[in-house]
Amino acid sequence: MSAPTRVLVSDDQVLIRTGLTTIIDAQPDMEVVGECGDGQAAVELAERLRPDVVVMDVRMPVLDGIEATRRLAGAGVADPVKVLVVTTFNLDEYVYEALRAGASGFLLKDAPPSQLLHGIRTVATGAALLDPEVTRRLVGTYAARIRPAGGAARDIPLTPRELEVLCLVAEGLSNSEIAARLVISQETVKTFVSRILTKLDLRDRVQAVVYAYRHGLVT
Template sequence: MITTLLVDDQAVVRAGYRVLLEDAGDIEVVGEASTGPDAVRAAARLRPDVVCMDVRMPGGDGITATREIVAARSGPRPAVLVLTTFDLDDYVFGALEAGADGFLLKDAEPEDLVDAVRRLADGHGLLDHSLTRRVLTEFANRRRTPTPGPAAAALTPREREIVEFLALGMSNDEIARALTVETSTVKSHLSSAMAKLGTRDRLQTVVWAYQHGLATP
């Protein structure tokens, strides 16, 4: 069972998320919070698999809460899924820099929310499909570093190639077919690349690739 914490300043929104997620059958809502500070405390107490985090809350913003939750965790849990009505603004970029594992617009289809929670619980970061390229392009343009740096130099040619494919939005299976290798080989190279780059998941690896010039808009 995937455990989740719902964070939103509107009770009706939290209630709607609870119904959608618990109807899925494999997701349990173990707690709710209406402010950023409450979310940080609840995440530490409940240790959910996924935190569904609102960005704009009058009692404490979700970006600060995300940063504190990510800084306090000792492993991949909890993953933080940022939910917002806004797309291309500093809230999104701030959430990515704070270490959010996923980003989804609130007007996404119900099944997209369920799928997002499942993906993050499995260790896969994500962005809203309709915004992936736009968000990463803008993020890269605002935060781009002048050179790839020593971490990129540490990548083997195959690892670099796989990171570049990943930045194009390709799945492990699609990368494996493109390179004519086994999917397990792709996973192995990707894990090695992430360790060298210091990234936690696929999303952060893609963000890194755009920031450091391995992927271009």
């Protein structure tokens, strides 16, 4: 058997933190290695315990979850930790800032336990947890912030087909939707996405979305 996924839970509300911990610890493939009630403690515990995933609240004392995420998973962090942001606040601004800070996923606390567990497992594998509809809404609202002032960037090291797949990812299409659009298999789409991430040195499809808009590939 493989080692269980090690999870750190950070939430300032004791009842919620206890509930999350109980749900996670009940899974045979997961274990909670630590818990805390503020962002600064989350950073310190994560750096010491090196969990596979940090379940992070947004609004917390001392240091909020967005800044804590940036310190653990943001650009320039030598050994980033995977962060799954879980909050009661369904605000686009929070989602956008969490993803920019380096979070690998975003869930609401009213999501069913099965969705939370799926999110942890997904993020632990190195994949991103971002619903296509959320992607569409976010890029529609915030694309102007990350889109370049000039035209599309040149010399992007992708084939025409890879560029096509990247643009569809940036539009928020899932692998199955991309497969249907291009009349190819989902496995082929996965291969293209993997190649794109490798060539562009991107962590996941969330970063791919931002890359596409920053380089003017999507309007």
